[in-house]
Amino acid sequence: MTSPLPSPLPSPLPLLASDLDRTLIYSAAALALTMPDAEAPRLLCVETxxxxxxxFMTEEAAGLLTGLADHALLVPTTTRTREQYGRIRLPGPPPRYAVCANGGHILVDGEADADWHARVRRTLTECVPLAEVRAHLRSTAHPDWLLKERTAEDLFAYLVVDRALLPDTWLKELADWAGQRGWGVSLQGRKIYAVPHALTKSAAVAEVARRTDAPYTYAxxxxxxxxxxxxxxxxxxxxGHGELADSGWDAPHVRALTERGVLAGERILREARGALRAGS
Known part of the structure; x- marks a missing residue:
């Protein structure tokens, strides 16, 4: 059994900003349960x-997340739209703050902060318009592997594709084309995202940290x-999975975990708990 953390840290609390999909929560296809069935962890459904x-997340991860509530300010930080985020029910108290649409929206007690969104909109004049990017995606994607084409909150675009049929050359060509126009490309599972460089999670999290006087930030x-x-x-x-792991991306203060799938989410929360213990 996991031992309890020390008494809650004095306010203001440190901030834990975490991506959701394939970081804290996992679809059935992303669970990576490679162990024998009898040894698989018990799972908790957090979205329908x-x-x-x-x-899903493991029940152990759910317990760890609940135990962190009095010791850190959890800020779910996701590329999901507000509607998609609203389907998630994480264990523990509802997060006071959340970042949606890759930084396009800050939610405060579930409500979007209009001033922040207006500030973000002003920064997006630095790149070509969404309509131009969407038109390029539509004209170059092949119907053999394109399943859906969508926009998110009128901020960025994404495709749902058949990964087995997607040509690697097409993705590279898209990244080159987008990069010259102030946009970035990310492949996550079956989704290809095209997102303005100016639309970042870090800017939104920095704003939350400023408002809450967070002494330090984990991510x-x-x-x-x-x-x-x-x-x-x-x-x-x-x-140990995902684009960052596949590309070998690292940074001195970022620990590259070996766990893959849903057990990685559990390990992240265990690591955060250990950092909080050391910091306290």
Missing amino acids: YEHKPLS AGDALLDADLLLAADRGWRP
């Missing part, structure tokens, strides 16, 4: 979609869209 279970993430978040943190963790 169209009346079906969609995302976790697995994708290229999490790199700026990890670099801006005082300490961070990345799983």
